[in-house]
Amino acid sequence: MSVLVIAEHDNSQVSPGTLNTVTAASKIGGDVHILVAGSACADVASQCAKIAGVSKVLCADDDSYKNEITENVAALVKTQVGDYGHVMAPASTFGKALIPYVAAQCDVQAISDISDIVSDDTFVRPIYAGNALETVQSADAVKMMTVRTTAFELADAESGSAEVTNIDQAGATDWVQFVAQNLSQSERPELTSARIVVSGGRGMQNGENFAMLEKLADNLGGAVGASRAAVDAGFVPNDYQVGQTGKVVAPDVYLAIGISGAIQHLAGMKDSKVIVAINNDEEAPIFQVSDYGWNEDLFTAVPALQAELEK
């Protein structure tokens, strides 16, 4: 039995989450194949061919896959499911929309956000904002799942040598018209795969003050994240949100600045290697999970930290 991984990409670059997903796929045993659905995506296919552990790349290069419309990618995946024992995608907004859609078309009960693999039919996944870990065994002939990317290492992106096979487009929906994308532009590393994340919460007071955190992140080579409260208040865009219903991150260092540490926020960052919290409320729950807590006004602490790093 082989595993089919659905690549996530922007038509030029395969996402780091795809590399984590390949690692998860390799743990199942059997061959790992990757499906690339994109437009002018030959570069992505060759990057996928170099991922360690991948033995075959299927590439469907067509205009209809340019914007990852769920319906179109799902139609393609459905034609490829065939004899695969498992279909996997990263638990990003792309994968989370796609996998259940394909699963329902195939009458399969999908498994969301797996964080561990017990055997080829048994998986662990966080539930209740990570307050519990559920182990489930699937009776479906094909297992379809999304993968919590922070729970698996990145597969080596250079040592593989798989063949690339071009496959046909599988029909496009006329129900859904792409209009526009309004993407956050940043030179910083991508939030979910950054080694260092500097996050701000409601305590930041406004969007302008996030400039302090950006400076700190740039100094450390990190990404900037936020709590839901900071996003809801309009300080930063939605794609900064870390948490149960935002992004899950597990960097080497997570700095939580002016963030109280609500369970929904912790759900997205508590697997970070080192957690640093800066908060002027000594009772803030974030201190209960942080390795280094600093009970200080952030408007004093952040500039001081910046100055110390610049020394």
Next chain:
Amino acid sequence: MKILVPVKRVIDANIRVRVKADNTGVETANVKMAMNPFCEIAVEEALRLKEAGHAEEVIIVSAGPEKAAETIRTGLAMGADRGVHVQTDDRLEPLTIAKIIKAVSDKEGCDLVVLGKQSIDDDNNQTGQMLAALMERPLGSYISKIEKNDNGFAITREIDAGLEDLQISSPAVVTADLRLNEPRYASLPNIMKAKKKPIDAMSPADLGVEVSNRLTVVKVDEPPAREAGVMVSGAEELVDKLKNDAKVI
């Protein structure tokens, strides 16, 4: 247009959930329950579409045990017109729930189904996508904006890289993200009025849906606990610890 809003009864978001000692699930006895927050957002959006003159009726549906009727009542108190309660004590997986919702939507002739993007208990984030696939209707997942227009709906989606605008045809299935709206509180007069609104009760079998689970819950464990570390009193100490103790910068 008729709008269907599926809702789920879950442990209140402010409750600290505990794993049962026998590892079969989480403690639910005597725990405060509430409508899943994303479902509240879905109800609110349906009501706004109705108030803007785009819909004649908002129907709330919930599948679950007797108490799920309370959650339907919450939706009615917010302003929805009537409820459908698909009663069962069985554990329901998203695929089955999607089949139930499809059957109700088909029966009622709904043009739009608005769901929450995920429920905060199982954190599955599946039902809306499955429903769209089963109904063969366009999917608008994770929306932060929806506008009715001549060609269906103009939606904005919250995606990992930012925002995406799509035009989808009608009838459709959409799932609500956090920024879609801020749900209203039910006023006391509306809570009273909701008591008189009809809730139709039926079983999954009445809808021709068989409850057949594909997943067996082997066990539910407590996650490894994270220990609190040390407090620092200044930038120099913090940077020193990060550099020399943790060796992460």
